[in-house]
Amino acid sequence: MFWLVGLNVLSKYEPFCRSGGKASGTAYCPPMHFSLVDKVIEQAEGRIVTIKNVTAAEEYLQDHFPTFPVLPGVMMLESMVQAARRLAESSSEAPTQVPLVLGRVRALKYGRFVQPGDTIRIEVELGKRNGDEWDFKGSVVMATPEREVAASGRFILRPARV
Amino acid sequence: MTRDEILSKVRTVLVDALAVDDEDVTPDASLTKDLGAESIDFLDIQFKLEQAFGFKIAQGEMFPEDLLKNPEFVKEGKVTPAGMAQLRLRLPHVNFATFESDPQAAKLGQMFTVDAIVTFVANKLKK
Amino acid sequence: MRWMWIDRVVELVPRQKLVAIKNVSLAEEHLHDHFAATPTRPALPIMPASLILEGMAQTAGLLVGHAGGFQENVVLAKVGNAEWSREVVPGMTIRYTANMIQYDETGSSTRGVVEARDSGSDAPFVQIGSIDIMFSHAGHAMDLKGLGQNIPSHNFVFGEAFKTLLRTSGVS
Numbered sequence: 001m002f003w004l005v006g007l008n009v010l011s012k013y014e015p016f017c018r019s020g021g022k023a024s025g026t027a028y029c030p031p032m033h034f035s036l037v038d039k040v041i042e043q044a045e046g047r048i049v050t051i052k053n054v055t056a057a058e059e060y061l062q063d064h065f066p067t068f069p070v071l072p073g074v075m076m077l078e079s080m081v082q083a084a085r086r087l088a089e090s091s092s093e094a095p096t097q098v099p100l101v102l103g104r105v106r107a108l109k110y111g112r113f114v115q116p117g118d119t120i121r122i123e124v125e126l127g128k129r130n131g132d133e134w135d136f137k138g139s140v141v142m143a144t145p146e147r148e149v150a151a152s153g154r155f156i157l158r159p160a161r162v
Numbered sequence: 163m164t165r166d167e168i169l170s171k172v173r174t175v176l177v178d179a180l181a182v183d184d185e186d187v188t189p190d191a192s193l194t195k196d197l198g199a200e201s202i203d204f205l206d207i208q209f210k211l212e213q214a215f216g217f218k219i220a221q222g223e224m225f226p227e228d229l230l231k232n233p234e235f236v237k238e239g240k241v242t243p244a245g246m247a248q249l250r251l252r253l254p255h256v257n258f259a260t261f262e263s264d265p266q267a268a269k270l271g272q273m274f275t276v277d278a279i280v281t282f283v284a285n286k287l288k289k
Numbered sequence: 290m291r292w293m294w295i296d297r298v299v300e301l302v303p304r305q306k307l308v309a310i311k312n313v314s315l316a317e318e319h320l321h322d323h324f325a326a327t328p329t330r331p332a333l334p335i336m337p338a339s340l341i342l343e344g345m346a347q348t349a350g351l352l353v354g355h356a357g358g359f360q361e362n363v364v365l366a367k368v369g370n371a372e373w374s375r376e377v378v379p380g381m382t383i384r385y386t387a388n389m390i391q392y393d394e395t396g397s398s399t400r401g402v403v404e405a406r407d408s409g410s411d412a413p414f415v416q417i418g419s420i421d422i423m424f425s426h427a428g429h430a431m432d433l434k435g436l437g438q439n440i441p442s443h444n445f446v447f448g449e450a451f452k453t454l455l456r457t458s459g460v461s
Binding site for chain 3: 032033034035059060061062063064065066067068072073074075077078081096097098099101102103104105106107108109110113153160161162
């Protein structure tokens, strides 16, 4: 019984891996330099919460900005996109031949700066699905008791068109 | 332009700026509490109203940002009586009745309803 | 990963329009993750839309910054509406055109067009997206919530990298 509890706790903190194909059952971990999801905190039907640490070790911060390093707003958006993709691709209705990519953004607003040493919580909810469009509402908040909002907005994921 | 026509154009502006649905934009809906507007949205709304109605809105004419930065009008997060007098004078389009009992500057945004915007536009068009 | 998402400014009409281009190359590291091969499909390098958004933000930000003599901190505040109809892959060139819609002390609003074409060709640029961006001019931004943060008083946005970009593009 005890080890079952342990497994349950561990699965909350699994690294960002995706199971490789429905039949295979083996975990597949793609190279993840461009990864803005460090941990999955919650995942349920239509909702996912992830965590991202912001660290001075992320090289692009040295350019943004040299005298005042802050997480670029589009990286907050990308963290929401990656969390949403994770949520959508866990559904049996997600396409397998092409990835879901960001197709549209609406009313994306920025509330405060996020700096190295901060941890952000990314909360994404699936609103509705219109054919192959997945409509999400997301917010990036500080992982502090106050939960100050750093960014929030709506966006749509759709299959990549190449 | 009738009040209804103004409301219709204001509704289009708010749906565009705030990514809300038409039915959310009711006359007594608060921009901040009900429609999720934040500081940048107020500027966006101002810009879009200027384009929709063809007039120019001066800084602080629709939303009192300069007033809130004045220490004579806001002390310790609360709007002073002098501040309240200024607000009532400068913003005749806003109903401050419920605000006066607890004049927290941070909550001032909640007083801006869709109706207040419509009144503001109606007043401007009259001039 | 460096943080410069435009390569060259090709046109500047002060206070009105700025046009910039960006080459997309497989030499960019993040394209190897976006997207890497999976058991169900081969690698598919696609420029992340969020970074296309950043390219437009930098294009529009330069237009706005230049309009203010680079005195203000021009900070991304809101993306009103942005959409892309197809993906951009290595070997393509993106062209960003930012138009100034409104500008005042507290902030500005821009409307942008994103186009792309195969690099090294004479093919016309084809529109693939549009992006509306608002900036706040930090320090002047109205803040009804009263959120204060330790924002430096000096200009932190327009540093050496942007100055070099403007100089090599032949813009004063």
